Structures are given as structure tokens and as C-alpha cells.
Amino acid sequence: MQHFPHLFSELKIGKRTLKNRIITSPTGETMPSFDGSISTQVVDYYTEKAKGGAGAVTWGILAVEFPRGKTGDVKNRADTPKVIKDMNRMAESIQRYGALFIPQLFHAGAMTTAEAAEGNLPACVSDKEVEHLYISRYRKAGPMHELTTEEIKEMVQKFVKAAKICQRAGADGVNIHCAHGYLVNQFLSPDTNARTDEYGGSFENRIRFGIEVIEGIRKAVGPDFILGARIPGREWVTNAMTEEECVEFARRMEKAGCDYLDVSAGLNMSQAKVIETEVYPQGSKLDYALPIKAAVSIPVGTNGMLRDPQFCDDLIREGKVDFVLMARALICDPYWPQKASEGRVDEIRPCISCNDGCMGRVRLGYHLSCALNPVAGRETHLSKVLKVQDPKKVAVIGGGLAGMQAAIVAAQAGHCVTLLEQDNQLGGQLNLAHVPPHKEKIKEARDWFIAELARQKVEVKTGEKVSLQTIEALKPDSVIVATGAVPIDKLPIEGLENTVQAWDVLRGDVTIGENQKVAIIGGGIVACEVGQMMLGKNNQVSVIEMLPQIGGALEDIHLTDLLIEFQEKNVAVYVNATAKKVEKDKVVFEKDGKEEAVSADVIILSVGQKSAGTELVKELRAAGYKTIVAGDAKKPAKFVNATLDGFYAGLDV
Ligand SMILES: Cc1cc2nc3c(=O)[nH]c(=O)nc-3n(C[C@H](O)[C@H](O)[C@H](O)COP(=O)(O)O)c2cc1C
Ligand code: SF4
Structure with a gap:
């Protein structure tokens, strides 16, 4: 039986057919090598999403000009034929699982720094000191170069060249990033465009660059190559494009040759409007997609906080959008589509919109991962937990996040695992973390880990304070101590x-x-x-x-x-x-x-907190047990550290 039949129905985009309505929303993930060449890590990360059942995989922000057009530490690029060989490997790897491969092309424009642009002056649409201009606020990062009319025409050709490179590499299409405050968006928005030539001023002039990019690419790649665009539906800045302008831009993009539109939101001054926190509702950008869906005849999609298969299926069934884009739900569980399709919804690891492991790590210059799914970004080494030849008896002390993760992985590896938790319930600090406003999803995450322990047949004992004697009675080969942390209560403060x-x-x-x-x-x-x-x-x-x-x-x-x-x-x-x-x-x-x-x-x-269980660790080691300390018991840190540490502990028993 096909669950969520609308979500898992085919969709025609341009001349191609998607096997379902799920597209991975683009993520710039800081995984390519330092010169922007494509690494096995990035191939494996996106392949996992194809394996997990997405209809198409979008790869985020490939710069059409490098390094001036990149942002932060994201080094994805499509400006040179040198990437073709590895991009082709990536395309093959993704397409093997029936998913289409659609790289997203972009230019950062002013939304970068000279440092990120490796010494080049960032390009901007307008460099005027106009009070309202977003760019005036942004340029505090340093001087920029205002593109001349001639350079703008060359820039159009850079997009065209990059699209042709992707086509030669075997991609099924490209997505042009016209939102989130990057270069195309900087032309579109009155908040960033104060030009007085043919690319600024009137609506017609502001959309000219984006339209020329689409027309140029369509002419160069022919009718069979998918050409999509991520467009703004709302900008959330003072001097934004109006809703009517966003809708009209969508119409004009269709006319220029776009096969699909993915309606997003936000200039970068409003990051939470782009990558929402848990405060935002499911389908948080849907309202901006609705008028666009009504105005065009090509497929239209929405992104933002889409987490629940029934919600997504309803969007398609009710004709609100034609497809959905998911970024974090599929980082947290790339097998979301497969599990939903088979009706195994309760097995989907729920994203908690914390941004800690994904965007949080990217911002720190690390590769993308996930607070709840440490395999994300580490697929090459961790996606398959291999069964061991010599299963051991493993005791895990502590049923918080690190302990549960360790027990799950050890059980997946074939060990016989007992998890001991002194509290009457599992979850450790997850039981506290879900209490503040809007953190309810953390409870769902806790319940997912508890259910996964059962699925992996981990024996769980709660309500029992663990001592050396408890462990001696169990006679394990290895012990994982994940006893968490306790709040610091001794300080040089009177009273x-x-x-x-x-x-x-x-x-x-x-x-x-x-x-x-x-x-x-x-x-x-x-x-x-x-x-x-x-x-x-x-x-x-x-x-x-x-x-x-x-x-x-x-x-x-x-x-x-x-x-x-x-x-x-x-x-x-x-x-x-x-x-x-x-x-x-x-x-x-x-x-x-x-x-x-x-x-x-x-x-x-x-x-703050201090590690708990240090005495027990000493006793266990003195008694000769192989003892691995994981999570907060080693060093109090965040969920993203606890799950990774637990994962490694489970492998290392
Ligand atoms: C780590 C990370 C990287 C992202 N990189 C891109 C990107 O390269 N291009 C883009 O258009 N959006 C990017 N986004 C935004 C997502 O595509 C998506 O629109 C947003 O996260 C909201 O959807 P979600 O709730 O499904 O995550 C990124 C989001 C995250 C979390
Ligand atoms: S790190 Fe947090 S927000 Fe990002 S995918 Fe994982 S659970 Fe979701």
C-alpha cells in the first residue's frame, strides 16, 4: 500500500519526471576541499539523500565566480570545467537511486567579505551610502566594488557558463538562487538596488538581471535540461519587494524559461525567516507560495519547517503547492521519504530545528552535520554500522542522549547491550531541555531515541543507581559511562x-x-x-x-x-x-x-555543569573493566557533541 499517495505521486518538471514530490532543499555544507574540488564526503552526503528516497537532490550555492562569488567557508563552485569529472561522479551516484540531481547556482554579490572572497573586493549592485540600503549596513565589512553595466552583462554569462558546466557534468538541471539576499536578489530588491542604469530603479529594470540569466541559460542548455529558480516570496526588510512584485517576477520567470519555482523568503538581515527556529510553524513560508502558485502554470514548491508527512501530503492534495523542499528534516533523517512512503512515520528521526549541528557548524567553518544524526556529513565512514565478528556484552551507564546513542550503535554492531539509568525515565537532560517555550520537539526526539533502543533490542533498566557491584553482577566485556553532568553549585559567592x-x-x-x-x-x-x-x-x-x-x-x-x-x-x-x-x-x-x-x-x-560519575569511572578502571566515557560525563557540551561521542563510544566497545 502506498502511504501518503499525493506526496509520493510523480511530478512532471519541464521535460523530466520526478518520482515523488520531495526535493531536498539546498544546503551549502562546507564539505568540498579547500580549492572547491568535490570531495568524497560531499558525494556521499548527497547520495545518502538519494538513497533515502528523495525525488530530486539539490546541492546548495555553487559559485558561478570563484572565489569572489562565494560566501563564508562554502567552496562549492561551478565556474570551471575542472569540476566536471567529480560532479559527474556525484551525478551518477545520486541518479543511481532514481533521484534527479539539480545543483543550485549562485553569486554572493555583496553578501560576502573580502576574506571569504580570498582578497577580492566583493561585487555589489549598488555601493551608495543610502541610509535605507541594506548594502550600506553590510558594507561595514569592508569596501566593495559596484558592478558596471558591462560587468553585469559578463555576470549573466558566468551563470550561463556554470549551467553548461553542470549540464556537461551530467546534472539533470540547475536551480538559480534568486533569494536569500544573494546577487540576483540584490538586483531585485529596492533595499539593495539603487542603480540608475537599465538594471536599477523600476521593477522592470530590477528584474532584468534575473530574467537575462534565465533566458541566457535556457538558450544555452536547450529545452530538456531542468531550469528552476529559488525566488523570494517575501523579503522581511524595510524597503522590500512588494507581494505583487514577487508574484509578477514569478510570472516573468516562467515566461523566460523556468521549469519550476521554489518560493523562499528573507534577506540575510532576517536569517530566522530563512532557516527558521522552532518558534516558527510547519510550512512557515507557505503563505508566500500560494499567490505565486495561483499566478503561474509551472510547478511551485515551498520550504520551511516541513517535518510531517501528513502535512506535506495535504499540501499536495489540496493543490497548495506541487512539491515540497526539505533541508533539515532530511539532514536529520535522509530516510524520511522511504520511511514515510512505507508508513513507518514513527521511525523518522525528528529534526528539532536547533540549527546546532547543521548551520551552526557551517558558521563555525566545520562541515555540516546534525545534533541528532551524527552520521550526517560523515556518511563515508559512519553510514553503515558493520556487524562485528565477536559480539560483546556491553553495559551502558546513563540513559541520556550520549548513552542512548551509544547503546543504539553498539546494538547495531551486534553487541548484547544493557542500558542502566538511575532515573525512572530515560532521556537525561532531554527531559529538561524540552520544558522552555517552543522546545516540545525535543520530547519527540527523546521518544525517538527510546523507541530506537527498543527497535535495536537494547535491554533497558531504569530506576537503579549503578555501582561497581551492579556492573560486577552483569559481567560485561565493556562499559560505557554516559552519566551526564550535574549543575555547578559550589562557587565563591556568598549566600x-x-x-x-x-x-x-x-x-x-x-x-x-x-x-x-x-x-x-x-x-x-x-x-x-x-x-x-x-x-x-x-x-x-x-x-x-x-x-x-x-x-x-x-x-x-x-x-x-x-x-x-x-x-x-x-x-x-x-x-x-x-x-x-x-x-x-x-x-x-x-x-x-x-x-x-x-x-x-x-x-x-x-x-554551568560539571561531569558526573567520575568516581565510578575510576572504580571501574581499577577493577579492570574496559571503560569508555562519553558525552557530558567526559565534558559537558551540547547535544551535537553528545550524539557524536555516543556514536563513537558505541563503535569502540
Ligand atoms: C545548513 C544549511 C545550509 C543551507 N544552505 C542553503 C543554500 O545553500 N541555498 C539555499 O537556497 N538555502 C540554503 N539553506 C536553507 C534551506 O534550503 C531551507 O530553505 C531552510 O533551511 C528552511 O527549510 P527546512 O526547515 O526544511 O530546513 C540552508 C539551510 C541549512 C540548515
Ligand atoms: S542540527 Fe538540529 S536543526 Fe539541524 S538538522 Fe539536526 S536536528 Fe535539525
Whole structure:
């Protein structure tokens, strides 16, 4: 029986047919080699998505001019025939599984830096010091070069050349990136285009570059090659394209030769509108696709927070869009399409929109991965857990994220695994992390790991404090200690007895009412999330942080939104501030060599965590057990570290 029959029905795009309505939404993933040549890592990452059942695989932001046209550390490129050999290998690898291969062509324009452009001056549409211009804000990064009319015509040809390179490499089509604030979008938007020649001013002039790119490519590649575009449906900046302009641009793109349109949103000043946080609803960009779908006759797709097969199937059934694009859902579980198609929806590993392992890592210059799926970006070595020749008896102590991940992988490798958790329920810190506003998906993730333990036939024992004797009774060959962390509670601060621990607030052991003054000592991730919880209760929140900034290791997009929320809700943030003394109704702290104080009805302590279980590790090792320490028990860190560490521990038993 075919589950979700609308989602898994064929779709004609141009002269080609997609086997289903699922296209992987493009991701720039920092995996090619330093010169932009295609690595096995990148081939394997995208092949996994094809294997997982997507109808087409889009590869993100290949620069048509290199290095000036690239952004950040993403080195994907299609400017030179030198990439053809490896791109062809990639095309074959993806097409083998019945998926179409569609690279996305782009030029960063002003949305880069001289450093990312390797010493070249970034190209921009307008370099005027016009107050409203987005570019005026962006150019703080350094000087830029305003393209001359002649150079714009050459730029059109760079797109054409890159499309032909992709065609020669065996791709099924290309997607032209006209959204997210990159060069084509910079021409389109009045917020970035103040030109006075034929490429600026009127709507007709602003769309000219994009239209010429499409017409030029269509002429060069012929009618059989798929030509699509990611276009803005809404820009979320002050001086944005109007909705009517977005719709009219879509019509003109169809006329120019586009086979499909993928409607996105956002200039980069509004990153969360592009790569949404968990605050946004499923199908968050759908509203911008609807008027475009009504205005054109080529297939139209939407992206953004699409997570649930039924939701996607309904979109197709109701004719709202013709296809869906998913980025993070398929990073978290590339087998989403296959599992959905077979009705195994509960086996889909749910993306929690944390951005930590995917965009968060890309921003740090690391390769893309996933907080819940450490195989992402590491497919070459990790996608298949091989069965071992000599299965062992393995005890995993601790049923948090690292412990569950370790147990799952050890069981997949064929070991006989027992997982011991002292709490009455599995999940560890996942049980706290899902409590703050909008974090409900974390509960789903916890439940997925618990269900996966059962699927892998891991024996689970909860509610039992583990000692050396417990392990001796089990007689394991190897022990994985993933006992997590506990909050730090000893500090050189007088009067700590007047505080409550953030974890106790999250656990519900301490209830804080409404309309109170709440001071939080510590400004890391947990502290800020507890702060958000407190704001939800109409409390007046103060945060006292030793470091120069709050948010700790919070991923960029979340951090931006958090800072905006704190500012809007008048949170008093004290940075470079060291708490010295806590009294019943105030916190005294030192800032810039001076003593200050904030008054409070409740004072929450949230100053980080320390590893738990270190004594047990010593005892196990002294007793001769092969003992691997994983996750927070080794070093308190984030989910993305816990799953990877757990994965390796499970392999290394
Ligand atoms: C790590 C990462 C890289 C991305 N790179 C690109 C890109 O190269 N081109 C693009 O058009 N969108 C890019 N996006 C945006 C996604 O394609 C998608 O539009 C967005 O993440 C929202 O969809 P989702 O909720 O399915 O992730 C990227 C997103 C992520 C998370
Ligand atoms: S890192 Fe987070 S947001 Fe990114 S794919 Fe994984 S779960 Fe989703």
C-alpha cells in the first residue's frame, strides 16, 4: 500500500519526471576541499539523500565566480570545467537511486567579505551610502566594488557558463538562487538596488538581471535540461519587494524559461525567516507560495519547517503547492521519504530545528552535520554500522542522549547491550531541555531515541543507581559511562543558599509565579532559556553574566532572536559582571571595578555543569573493566557533541 499517495505521486518538471514530490532543499555544507574540488564526503552526503528516497537532490550555492562569488567557508563552485569529472561522479551516484540531481547556482554579490572572497573586493549592485540600503549596513565589512553595466552583462554569462558546466557534468538541471539576499536578489530588491542604469530603479529594470540569466541559460542548455529558480516570496526588510512584485517576477520567470519555482523568503538581515527556529510553524513560508502558485502554470514548491508527512501530503492534495523542499528534516533523517512512503512515520528521526549541528557548524567553518544524526556529513565512514565478528556484552551507564546513542550503535554492531539509568525515565537532560517555550520537539526526539533502543533490542533498566557491584553482577566485556553532568553549585559567592537551581525550575521542583522580579546568575544557554520561560510568566528578568556576551554557545540564528526578544521584553542584561553575594532579595555583583546590585524576588543559579560519575569511572578502571566515557560525563557540551561521542563510544566497545 502506498502511504501518503499525493506526496509520493510523480511530478512532471519541464521535460523530466520526478518520482515523488520531495526535493531536498539546498544546503551549502562546507564539505568540498579547500580549492572547491568535490570531495568524497560531499558525494556521499548527497547520495545518502538519494538513497533515502528523495525525488530530486539539490546541492546548495555553487559559485558561478570563484572565489569572489562565494560566501563564508562554502567552496562549492561551478565556474570551471575542472569540476566536471567529480560532479559527474556525484551525478551518477545520486541518479543511481532514481533521484534527479539539480545543483543550485549562485553569486554572493555583496553578501560576502573580502576574506571569504580570498582578497577580492566583493561585487555589489549598488555601493551608495543610502541610509535605507541594506548594502550600506553590510558594507561595514569592508569596501566593495559596484558592478558596471558591462560587468553585469559578463555576470549573466558566468551563470550561463556554470549551467553548461553542470549540464556537461551530467546534472539533470540547475536551480538559480534568486533569494536569500544573494546577487540576483540584490538586483531585485529596492533595499539593495539603487542603480540608475537599465538594471536599477523600476521593477522592470530590477528584474532584468534575473530574467537575462534565465533566458541566457535556457538558450544555452536547450529545452530538456531542468531550469528552476529559488525566488523570494517575501523579503522581511524595510524597503522590500512588494507581494505583487514577487508574484509578477514569478510570472516573468516562467515566461523566460523556468521549469519550476521554489518560493523562499528573507534577506540575510532576517536569517530566522530563512532557516527558521522552532518558534516558527510547519510550512512557515507557505503563505508566500500560494499567490505565486495561483499566478503561474509551472510547478511551485515551498520550504520551511516541513517535518510531517501528513502535512506535506495535504499540501499536495489540496493543490497548495506541487512539491515540497526539505533541508533539515532530511539532514536529520535522509530516510524520511522511504520511511514515510512505507508508513513507518514513527521511525523518522525528528529534526528539532536547533540549527546546532547543521548551520551552526557551517558558521563555525566545520562541515555540516546534525545534533541528532551524527552520521550526517560523515556518511563515508559512519553510514553503515558493520556487524562485528565477536559480539560483546556491553553495559551502558546513563540513559541520556550520549548513552542512548551509544547503546543504539553498539546494538547495531551486534553487541548484547544493557542500558542502566538511575532515573525512572530515560532521556537525561532531554527531559529538561524540552520544558522552555517552543522546545516540545525535543520530547519527540527523546521518544525517538527510546523507541530506537527498543527497535535495536537494547535491554533497558531504569530506576537503579549503578555501582561497581551492579556492573560486577552483569559481567560485561565493556562499559560505557554516559552519566551526564550535574549543575555547578559550589562557587565563591556568598549566600548561595538564597538561590534556586535552574534545573530545579525546569524540573518543576521549584515553582516561580507570575509578575515577579527574577534574577539569573549566569547567562549561558540554560540560563537564557530559563529566562525565556520566566518572561512567559510576565516576570521581570535580570541576567548577570561574567562573560562579555550572554547566550554561551547558542547557535547564531537562535542567539540573534534571543537578543531581540530580551531587548523587546526589557530584560536587564549585565555582562562582564561577577556575582559576589546573594541576599534574600538581591544579587550584589562587580562590574567594571564597581559594586552594583539588582533586586529580586527569586534568584536562579545557572552557571554551568560539571561531569558526573567520575568516581565510578575510576572504580571501574581499577577493577579492570574496559571503560569508555562519553558525552557530558567526559565534558559537558551540547547535544551535537553528545550524539557524536555516543556514536563513537558505541563503535569502540
Ligand atoms: C545548513 C544549511 C545550509 C543551507 N544552505 C542553503 C543554500 O545553500 N541555498 C539555499 O537556497 N538555502 C540554503 N539553506 C536553507 C534551506 O534550503 C531551507 O530553505 C531552510 O533551511 C528552511 O527549510 P527546512 O526547515 O526544511 O530546513 C540552508 C539551510 C541549512 C540548515
Ligand atoms: S542540527 Fe538540529 S536543526 Fe539541524 S538538522 Fe539536526 S536536528 Fe535539525
